[in-house]
Amino acid sequence: MNLFADDEPPVRHAETDAIDPSAPLAERMRPRTLDDIVGQDALLGPGRPLRAAIDHDRLRSIILWGPPGTGKTTLARVIASATRAHFIAFSAVMSGIKEIREVMAEAEQARRRSGGRTILFIDEIHRFNKAQQDAFLPRVESGDIVLIGATTENPSFEVNSALLSRSKVYVLKPLTIAAVVMILRRALEDTERGLGAQAIAAPDEALAGIARYANGDARIALSMLEMAASTSGGGPIDLALVADLAQNRALLYDKTGEEHYNLISALHKSMRNSDPDASVYWLARMVESGEDPLYIARRLVRFASEDIGNADPQALAITIAAKDAVHFMGMPEGNTALAQAAIYLATAPKSNAVYVAYSEAAEAAAQEVAEPVPLHLRNAPTKLMKALDYGKDYKYAHNEADGIAGDMECLPPAHKGRRFYKPTDRGFEQEVRRRLAEWRKGN
Numbered sequence: 001m002n003l004f005a006d007d008e009p010p011v012r013h014a015e016t017d018a019i020d021p022s023a024p025l026a027e028r029m030r031p032r033t034l035d036d037i038v039g040q041d042a043l044l045g046p047g048r049p050l051r052a053a054i055d056h057d058r059l060r061s062i063i064l065w066g067p068p069g070t071g072k073t074t075l076a077r078v079i080a081s082a083t084r085a086h087f088i089a090f091s092a093v094m095s096g097i098k099e100i101r102e103v104m105a106e107a108e109q110a111r112r113r114s115g116g117r118t119i120l121f122i123d124e125i126h127r128f129n130k131a132q133q134d135a136f137l138p139r140v141e142s143g144d145i146v147l148i149g150a151t152t153e154n155p156s157f158e159v160n161s162a163l164l165s166r167s168k169v170y171v172l173k174p175l176t177i178a179a180v181v182m183i184l185r186r187a188l189e190d191t192e193r194g195l196g197a198q199a200i201a202a203p204d205e206a207l208a209g210i211a212r213y214a215n216g217d218a219r220i221a222l223s224m225l226e227m228a229a230s231t232s233g234g235g236p237i238d239l240a241l242v243a244d245l246a247q248n249r250a251l252l253y254d255k256t257g258e259e260h261y262n263l264i265s266a267l268h269k270s271m272r273n274s275d276p277d278a279s280v281y282w283l284a285r286m287v288e289s290g291e292d293p294l295y296i297a298r299r300l301v302r303f304a305s306e307d308i309g310n311a312d313p314q315a316l317a318i319t320i321a322a323k324d325a326v327h328f329m330g331m332p333e334g335n336t337a338l339a340q341a342a343i344y345l346a347t348a349p350k351s352n353a354v355y356v357a358y359s360e361a362a363e364a365a366a367q368e369v370a371e372p373v374p375l376h377l378r379n380a381p382t383k384l385m386k387a388l389d390y391g392k393d394y395k396y397a398h399n400e401a402d403g404i405a406g407d408m409e410c411l412p413p414a415h416k417g418r419r420f421y422k423p424t425d426r427g428f429e430q431e432v433r434r435r436l437a438e439w440r441k442g443n
Helices: 048-057 070-084 095-116 132-141 161-165 179-190 205-212 220-231 239-247 260-271 276-288 293-311 314-329 333-347 353-367 383-387 429-439
Strands: 064-065 086-091 119-122 145-151 166-170
Touching: 048 070, 048 161, 064 070, 070 086, 070 119, 070 145, 086 095, 086 179, 095 119, 095 132, 095 145, 132 145, 132 161, 179 205, 179 220, 205 239, 220 239, 220 429, 260 276, 260 293, 260 333, 276 293, 276 333, 293 314, 293 333, 293 429
Parallel strands: 064 145, 064 166, 086 119, 119 145
Antiparallel strands: none
């Protein structure tokens, strides 16, 4: 049973075992052995645990996690060719609970008949819901199946914890430019599966240009090489041709996936660390990848209050203005307004005193006894309320000598004298701190 859907293995002619020349270059050049896989030596190099488990056919359930084009499906296919176990593969995109039940029944029968193992490969396992993933668990626990799950998403969030605890997670890294260039050079020189028969010349700088465009994805790189070879008509592939084909580099980004959160985290932490260069870089990565500019604006507004606060009160105004500019102009014109705000925030004095003050006040409000508002702070619009001492002993600050009634407590009795807001000595908060110290003298 093989339900790879539109990702079928290349067609081979039975008499010659030759690759179908009409298959895409990326498919024709798919590695056949572990030694053919480029760029994952940390997992598959000699002596590494995963390599040893595959070589000795002692594989246990694993999750392969990595960006597109790093070799997850290829590795599963190599395992399929190397193992003596029954190998079943299907895609989570095309399969449902019916197929899962059929696979489970098949694995159980194989175990009962011969004691043989079944290795089950699930491509894009993160697309299965909780109920579908739960269906595998009993067979994994009983040993009927060895699960290989492939995912581009963080398995901590996308794979059930019970299934995850019974699997070893292996992280496949994005391919480096050097690794992609090696793959492209191999495709240019391979006369059986690649473009070697065409004798196409391509300097390393052109191949490096393709690698940069592919952003660590071997499939994209090989597809672009094939397109370049077709466009050149058998002539040399140079950097100018690559640039014309590339136009806009495919940035790795998923607005609902982990990379979304990774990039916004990088932006926040760069601004917090007062690094304008890193801040504008991560901002540009998000904008150029198609992130919603108003989402970015909202995060900048939040940062202005959380990490700067009253150290520079103008930060909040700047970010609100940037939000309004993006809303008014749209994109791409609004990108510089976002950049201006991000750079301003990165170079502003920092303070989390407002954030800490609110967090502590919120905790006190939620977890401690909700004391009534002191009578002197209550309005008294009726005679009855006045008779009940609403508003009694309230002091109108504007009538006081310094514009503040320093001896009037505004917190409820249980919190009398408590300090939630503790301004720093950075930026404008230094002045706020001085004022508070002056007002509190003698109280």
